[in-house]
Amino acid sequence: MKVEQISIFIENKSGRLAEVTRVLGEAGVNIRALSLADTSDFGILRLIVDKTDTAKDVLKSKGFTVNKTEVVAVEVPDRPLGLNSILQVLDEARINVEYMYAFVERCGENAVIIFRFDDTEGAIRVLTEKGVKVLVGERVYCM
Amino acid sequence: MRIWDPDRECMGRDQLTALQFEQLRTTLERAYRNVPCYQKKFLDAGVSAKDLRQLSDLARFPFTTKEDLRLNYPYGMFAVPLREVVRIHSSSGTTGKPTVVGYTRNDLNNWTELVARMMTAAGVTADDIVHIAFGYGLFTGAFGLHYGAERIGASVIPISSGNTEKQIMIMQDYQSSALVCTPSYALTIADHLDRMGLGADSLKLRVGLFGAEPWSEEMRREIEARLGILATDNFGLSEVMGPGVAGECEYKCGMHIFEDHFIPEIIDPATCEVLPPGSVGELVLTTLTKEAFPMIRYRTRDITRLHYDTCRCGRTMARMEKTRGRSDDMLIVKGVNVFPTQIEEVLFQVEGCEPHYQLVLDREGHMDTLEVQVEVNETIFFDEMKKQREFVGMVEKRLAATLGLRAKVKLVEPASIPRHEGKAKRVIDRRKP
Numbered sequence: 001m002k003v004e005q006i007s008i009f010i011e012n013k014s015g016r017l018a019e020v021t022r023v024l025g026e027a028g029v030n031i032r033a034l035s036l037a038d039t040s041d042f043g044i045l046r047l048i049v050d051k052t053d054t055a056k057d058v059l060k061s062k063g064f065t066v067n068k069t070e071v072v073a074v075e076v077p078d079r080p081l082g083l084n085s086i087l088q089v090l091d092e093a094r095i096n097v098e099y100m101y102a103f104v105e106r107c108g109e110n111a112v113i114i115f116r117f118d119d120t121e122g123a124i125r126v127l128t129e130k131g132v133k134v135l136v137g138e139r140v141y142c143m
Numbered sequence: 144m145r146i147w148d149p150d151r152e153c154m155g156r157d158q159l160t161a162l163q164f165e166q167l168r169t170t171l172e173r174a175y176r177n178v179p180c181y182q183k184k185f186l187d188a189g190v191s192a193k194d195l196r197q198l199s200d201l202a203r204f205p206f207t208t209k210e211d212l213r214l215n216y217p218y219g220m221f222a223v224p225l226r227e228v229v230r231i232h233s234s235s236g237t238t239g240k241p242t243v244v245g246y247t248r249n250d251l252n253n254w255t256e257l258v259a260r261m262m263t264a265a266g267v268t269a270d271d272i273v274h275i276a277f278g279y280g281l282f283t284g285a286f287g288l289h290y291g292a293e294r295i296g297a298s299v300i301p302i303s304s305g306n307t308e309k310q311i312m313i314m315q316d317y318q319s320s321a322l323v324c325t326p327s328y329a330l331t332i333a334d335h336l337d338r339m340g341l342g343a344d345s346l347k348l349r350v351g352l353f354g355a356e357p358w359s360e361e362m363r364r365e366i367e368a369r370l371g372i373l374a375t376d377n378f379g380l381s382e383v384m385g386p387g388v389a390g391e392c393e394y395k396c397g398m399h400i401f402e403d404h405f406i407p408e409i410i411d412p413a414t415c416e417v418l419p420p421g422s423v424g425e426l427v428l429t430t431l432t433k434e435a436f437p438m439i440r441y442r443t444r445d446i447t448r449l450h451y452d453t454c455r456c457g458r459t460m461a462r463m464e465k466t467r468g469r470s471d472d473m474l475i476v477k478g479v480n481v482f483p484t485q486i487e488e489v490l491f492q493v494e495g496c497e498p499h500y501q502l503v504l505d506r507e508g509h510m511d512t513l514e515v516q517v518e519v520n521e522t523i524f525f526d527e528m529k530k531q532r533e534f535v536g537m538v539e540k541r542l543a544a545t546l547g548l549r550a551k552v553k554l555v556e557p558a559s560i561p562r563h564e565g566k567a568k569r570v571i572d573r574r575k576p
Contacts, residue, residue, distance in 0.1 A: 005526075007524075007526040009519045009524045009554070009556065010556070011554075011555055011556045011559065016556075037528045039528070039532075041553050041554065042519075042531075042553075042554050042555075044525075044526065044527075044528060044531065046526065063556070063557050063558050064556070064557070065519045065520055065521055065524045065556070065557055066521075067521060067524055067525075067526055069526045098527050098529070099527065099528070116526070116527070
C-alpha cells in the first residue's frame with residue numbers, strides 16, 4: 001500500500017531543476033508527480049516516477065544526492081470537504097502529516113493526494129478502516 | 144603635538160639599546176628561574192641569560208608559541224605566585240583552551256602608562272570624552288583603553304559593545320569626542336547615522352582609536368570621511384600585554400612600538416632567521432618589564448615591516464606597518480580569531496559532515512560574515528524540510544559554541560566545492576583587506 005518516492009537535494013541556483021528533468025528524461029523515466037520545497041539556499045525536490053530505481057541510479061551517477069522515502073497515495077473525492085474528510089480521520093488517530101502534495105489525475109472523478117506521515121503504517125491502517133481508498137504503488141506509477 | 148612620556152618616547156637609540164639590554168638580561172633570568180617551560184626551552188637550546196652579551200644575542204634564544212601557552216594552561220607560564228597577580232585576562236579561547244594572562248600591580252601600571260602614551264599620540268587629552276565601545280570582559284581591549292584614558296584624565300564612557308542606536312544617542316547627549324572600537328564597528332555606526340538621517344556633524348567625535356582587527360587605508364579614509372574624525376590604528380595582543388604595544392601618532396605613518404617595554408624582531412616564518420631591518424616578515428615580541436607573564440620571543444604570526452627612522456612627531460621608537468596577513472591560517476572575523484581547523488573539528492564531530500567544506504568570508508555592510516559551506520550527502524540529507532533545517536541549526540549552534548561567533552551553514556551539492564591537489568583551499572576571503 002506504500003508508494004516509493006525519491007527526494008533530491010537541489011542547490012538554489014539556476015539550471016539545477018532542468019538538469020534533473022533532463023537526466024530523468026534521457027533515461028526514459030517519466031515523472032508522475034512532483035513537489036518542490038525550497039529555502040533561499042536549497043530545495044528538496046520530491047518525485048514519484050514510473051521507474052524509481054532507475055531514476056535514483058541515474059541521478060546518483062550524475063552526482064545528485066538522492067534518498068528514497070515511502071509515502072502514501074490516497075484517493076480523495078473531488079468535491080468540497082473531500083480532503084477535509086481524510087484529514088479529520090488522521091487527526092482523530094493523531095497521525096501527523098509531515099508534508100503532502102496533490103497528484104493530478106488525467107481523468108476520473110477523484111483527486112490523488114500524496115502524503116508523508118510520521119506513522120506510515122498507522123495511517124494506512126486507519127485510512128483503510130475508514131474506507132478511504134489508498135492506492136498501491138504499481139497503480140500510481142503508471143497513472 | 145603632545146607626547147605623554149617624552150624622556151622615554153624620544154630617547155636616543157644608544158640609550159634605548161642600553162636600557163633594553165639590561166632589562167632583557169633580567170627578564171631572561173627571571174623567566175628561567177620562575178617558569179619551568181622557559182627553563183626547559185633554554186636548557187634544550189643550550190642557552191642561558193649569561194649568553195646575552197649584546198642585544199643581537201636574543202636571536203640565540205628559543206621562540207615561544209601559542210602552543211606553549213596552551214600546554215601550560217592556565218597558570219603554567221606565570222612567573223610570580225598568584226597572590227601577586229591582581230588581574231587576569233584571557234584571549235577569546237578560539238583554539239580550544241583560552242590563553243590566560245596575568246598582571247601584577249606593576250604590570251597594570253605599565254600597561255596603563257603605555258595606553259596613555261598611545262592615546263596621547265592619537266591626540267586624546269584630558270578634555271576628551273572617551274567612548275569605549277569594545278566589549279568589557281576577559282578580552283583585554285576595553286580595560287586597557289579604559290585605564291589609559293583615565294590616566295590621561297579624559298572622561299571615560301564604558302559603554303561596551305552593541306545597541307548602536309543607543310550608542311549614537313549617548314554620543315550625542317554626552318558629547319563623546321573620542322571613539323574606541325573596531326574599525327568595522329565605526330563604519331556600522333556611520334551606517335546607522337545615515338539610516339537615522341543624521342550627519343557626522345550631529346556628533347562631537349574628533350578622533351577614533353581603532354584596533355583588534357586588520358583594516359585598510361581605504362577603510363581609514365572612509366571612516367574619516369563619514370565620521371569626520373582622525374582615525375588611528377593601534378596594535379596589541381593579550382599574550383604580550385593587550386592594546387598599547389604599539390600605536391599611531393597623528394602622522395599615521397606606522398605604529399610606534401614602545402621599545403622600552405618590548406623588543407620587536409622580524410623573522411622569516413619559514414626559516415625562523417632574523418631578517419635585517421626593513422624586511423617584511425613575522426613579528427616576534429619579547430617583553431622587557433612584565434613581571435607576571437614574561438614573553439620571550441613570542442611568535443605573533445602577524446606579518447609586517449618595521450621602520451627605524453625618527454618620526455616627524457619626534458618619537459624615536461620603531462614603527463610597525465599595518466599587519467599584512469598571518470603566517471599561520473588564522474582568520475580574524477568580526478575581531479574574533481578563527482582557525483579553519485576549529486571549524487573542521489566541529490564538522491568532523493557531526494556524522495556525515497566531512498570531508499568537503501569551504502569557508503567563505505565576506506562583508507555585509509561593514510560587518511564580516513562567515514559562511515561554512517558543507518557538501519550534502521545521503522547521511523545529512525533529509526526528505527523533510529523541518530529535519531533539514533534542524534540539522535543546519537544544530538551545526539550552526541555547535542559552531543557558535545566553539546568559535547564564539549555566528550557562522551552561517553550552507554548545504555551545497557556534492558562535488559560543488561573545488562578539489563585541489565595536496566592542501567585543500569578551504570578559505571575564500573572576499574573581504575577587501
